[in-house]
Amino acid sequence: MEELQSILHTIIKEKQGYITFLTGAGISAESGLPTYRSIDGIWIKGTKYHRPEEFGTFRYFSQETEEVWQYNLFWKKLIAEAQPNDGHYALTEIEALLVDRFKLITQNVDGLHQRSGTQKVYEIHGNKQKVRCSKECSGPIDFPETVKQKEYTEDLTQEDIENLKCEKCGSWLRPHTLWFDESYNEKYYHFDTAYHIADHTDILFVVGTSGSTALPVNIVETVKIRAKHVVIINPENDTYFHYILRGVKTLVSVQESSSATLPQLKIMIEEILKA
DSSP: OHHHHHHHHHHHHHTOSEEEEEEOHHHHHTTTOOOSSSTTOHHHHHTTTOOHHHHSSHHHHHHSHHHHHHHHHHHHHHHHHOOOOHHHHHHHHHHHHHGGGEEEEEOOOSOHHHHTTOSOOEETTEEEEEEEETTOSSOOEEOOTTSOOOOTTOOOOHHHHHHTBOTTTOOBEEEEEOOTTSOOOHHHHOHHHHHHHHHTEEEEEEESOOOOSHHHHHHHHHHHHTTOEEEEEOSOSOSHHHHHTTTOTTEEEEOSOHHHHHHHHHHHHHHHHHO
16 A cells, blocks of 8 residues: 555645546445346346346347346345445545545446445446436436335336336336447446546546446556556456556556455545645
């Protein structure tokens, strides 16, 4: 952490580029939310053992809409039971310290960053607390309160089905999340904004994510090309991000949990700002 403190001291005192955090499922796993691909992951628990790339698609939603909604209402239950952890709260405090220099890009769709108090969050994969018309006749709206969370074995009721229809056109509502057969865009997933942030970042903290989706990888690659600093915070040391950054002199790897490391980082930033 001494090396990181020295780097941060220089960057903070220069008062120039962004100090950016890119978070993934690992930070929410510490709140009890299973990650996607682990043996007890969300795809395994909730999708009758489908492969993510098969089940998590608009194509599958169009064919088996009720099954996909069953899964998402189970997800809703898990999210409702989860609480922000020390890592989430530390990021909220770091935002308050760094103000406009702080940027948070998250792959997570659980809203735990917002529930911990973080004000500005760029959700590049959407949010499970929102829905939108599957025919795109209306933009994202809050999840209908009349549709309740479920166990993954529970079927939809007729009332659920009626309340999961668009009030404008009568089509199914869909989760406001990015599926595997869809593309990133600025309108829903902050595609251009994420690249802009990466292009003006002086230090990028990659927290609890392994690098299995395209935009996060491209964000890291952009920072790498600009020869800016990348800090990987992950108990594992063999992620795809470790692979693409192997031998890069601007890489710092912290092999600890986010809930342990981020509070330490908050204290470090606080001390630098006071000095």
